[in-house]
Amino acid sequence: MPAANPFQDPLRFERRVPPCAIVIFGANGDLTKRKLIPALYRLAYDRRIPPGFAVIGNSRTPMTDEQFRAKMREALNEFVDNTPIDEGLWDDFSKSLSYYAGDLNDPECFNLLGKKLEEIEQTRKTEGNVLFYVSTQPSHYEAAINGIGRAKLAQGSGWRRIVVEKPFGHDLATARSLNNKLHEVFSEPQIYRIDHYLGKETVQNVLAFRFGNGIFEPLWNRRYINHIQITAAESIGVEGRGSYYQEAGALRDMIQNHLLQVMSTIAMEPPAVFESDLVRDERAKVLRSIRRIKPEEVPLFSVAGQYGPASIGNKDVPGFRQEEGVSADSQTDTYSAVTVFIDNWRWADVPFYIRSGKRLPKRVTDIAIQFNAAPHSPFDRNGADSTPGSRPNLLILRIQPEEGISLRFLSKDPGEGMHLRPVSMDFNYGTSFGSRSPSAYETLLVDAMVGDATLYTRQDMVEASWAAVQPILDYRETNHVDFPNYAAGTWGPKASEEMLARRGHVWRTP
Numbered sequence: 001m002p003a004a005n006p007f008q009d010p011l012r013f014e015r016r017v018p019p020c021a022i023v024i025f026g027a028n029g030d031l032t033k034r035k036l037i038p039a040l041y042r043l044a045y046d047r048r049i050p051p052g053f054a055v056i057g058n059s060r061t062p063m064t065d066e067q068f069r070a071k072m073r074e075a076l077n078e079f080v081d082n083t084p085i086d087e088g089l090w091d092d093f094s095k096s097l098s099y100y101a102g103d104l105n106d107p108e109c110f111n112l113l114g115k116k117l118e119e120i121e122q123t124r125k126t127e128g129n130v131l132f133y134v135s136t137q138p139s140h141y142e143a144a145i146n147g148i149g150r151a152k153l154a155q156g157s158g159w160r161r162i163v164v165e166k167p168f169g170h171d172l173a174t175a176r177s178l179n180n181k182l183h184e185v186f187s188e189p190q191i192y193r194i195d196h197y198l199g200k201e202t203v204q205n206v207l208a209f210r211f212g213n214g215i216f217e218p219l220w221n222r223r224y225i226n227h228i229q230i231t232a233a234e235s236i237g238v239e240g241r242g243s244y245y246q247e248a249g250a251l252r253d254m255i256q257n258h259l260l261q262v263m264s265t266i267a268m269e270p271p272a273v274f275e276s277d278l279v280r281d282e283r284a285k286v287l288r289s290i291r292r293i294k295p296e297e298v299p300l301f302s303v304a305g306q307y308g309p310a311s312i313g314n315k316d317v318p319g320f321r322q323e324e325g326v327s328a329d330s331q332t333d334t335y336s337a338v339t340v341f342i343d344n345w346r347w348a349d350v351p352f353y354i355r356s357g358k359r360l361p362k363r364v365t366d367i368a369i370q371f372n373a374a375p376h377s378p379f380d381r382n383g384a385d386s387t388p389g390s391r392p393n394l395l396i397l398r399i400q401p402e403e404g405i406s407l408r409f410l411s412k413d414p415g416e417g418m419h420l421r422p423v424s425m426d427f428n429y430g431t432s433f434g435s436r437s438p439s440a441y442e443t444l445l446v447d448a449m450v451g452d453a454t455l456y457t458r459q460d461m462v463e464a465s466w467a468a469v470q471p472i473l474d475y476r477e478t479n480h481v482d483f484p485n486y487a488a489g490t491w492g493p494k495a496s497e498e499m500l501a502r503r504g505h506v507w508r509t510p
């Protein structure tokens with residue numbers, strides 16, 4: 001009998017979005033216009049949005065419904081991706097959008113929201129289902145949760161759920177306290193902590209690749225894998241987000257959340273069934289198995305970098321400390337690299353090298369799995385030019401751009417003699433499927449509306465990933481680095497190369 005396939009159940013894939021209202025706190029912010037409204041519009045375009053649907057935007061800025069709609073219409077022009085704007089569809093869709101100004105610290109803001117929700121339930125037939133979406137500045141998260149709790153909006157005639165944007169806490173202690181606050185008002189199954197990397201098609205495809213195929217899994221462990229590199233490089237700087245980023249830095253902004261989740265996708269055990277809590281249990285186990293670094297080991301297991309000014313292609317690029325909103329002696333990391341060990345039977349002693357940075361040479365996110373070299377090569381006895389040992393098999397999972405997978409192996413160079421050369425076998429999403437992939441936010445919004453939390457993080461996952469980086473954060477509080485230590489447009493500080501060199505490894509250039 002064939003082994004059970006965890007994906008047999010088509011549940012996740014053929015789902016009808018139920019009638020509901022989405023309340024967006026922070027509706028005047030960047031996320032709403034760049035991600036949320038374009039994703040909802042695209043879902044409407046794909047006929048995934050039910051007739052009983054409404055969005056209520058809130059922020060402090062006074063605006064009429066009409067002004068809010070006009071603003072969202074402009075946002076679509078700029079941010080909707082690969083989707084024509086159909087005026088008839090927009091007309092209908094825009095009728096579902098409304099807005100009210102209110103201060104989250106003022107109980108009146110939530111009394112008013114309660115009335116609006118009742119009204120909308122009648123006029124737009126949303127059946128009392130409400131998805132609260134908190135995308136304000138993090139300092140206002142608690143006010144939003146308190147307000148919902150006080151006005152008793154966390155329960156109603158339909159389901160009530162809350163999506164909390166990142167950053168989820170600033171460190172382990174604040175993440176715990178945010179979890180406690182949420183639990184005063186919502187139960188865990190109502191809480192959806194978003195990590196948009198988990199919604200990316202290519203990250204989901206890692207699961208399909210690993211658990212839908214039989215040939216990779218036997219190799220997927222410490223016996224065959226030498227080490228793994230996870231890279232998330234961005235060529236942009238902080239793009240007007242200097243004051244936010246100065247408080248966050250690369251370790252908090254990318255590694256603690258997105259990249260540790262990517263790592264857990266690579267490292268988790270196969271779930272028996274592709275079901276929310278079973279999948280999340282497996283991810284959580286990985287995150288809890290991350291080896292804790294002792295304070296004195298921090299410099300050996302992590303590297304912080306900050307970009308300095310440079311001239312790239314005849315253009316002067318400012319250093320991080322010269323960016324708007326950033327202090328001239330900022331100690332924020334715009335680059336971080338860490339070595340992670342997962343202490344379990346599958347992965348013991350296999351290094352996972354994870355790096356992320358701003359102003360690197362290009363935008364690329366990928367995972368490179370380097371297998372052990374062939375134990376012996378019969379071909380290089382007389383010092384021929386091929387040295388298979390130094391060119392082990394490499395499996396590259398390309399998350400973005402140029403989404404795909406390639407496997408590098410050695411092949412005989414045509415001609416006389418036995419000269420070997422690395423070649424690669426490539427799978428490319430675009431050419432294989434030829435269809436547009438949904439954005440992470442489209443996927444995740446549908447998931448939250450249908451009540452599927454598989455691709456959202458759970459309390460234990462968030463706390464375990466904060467616990468993993470906490471020793472590094474603590475160390476950096478008091479041990480300052482001589483920043484800037486890499487020039488904009490380069491692959492980060494030299495210390496990062498040295499971190500890998502200590503184990504005889506080298507960062508690949510993606």
Ligand code: BG6
Pocket residue numbers: 166234253254365
């Ligand atoms: C966000 C970070 O969570 O992810 C940003 O706050 C970063 O700093 C972004 O640029 C990267 O996301 P993506 O989907 O463009 O890789």
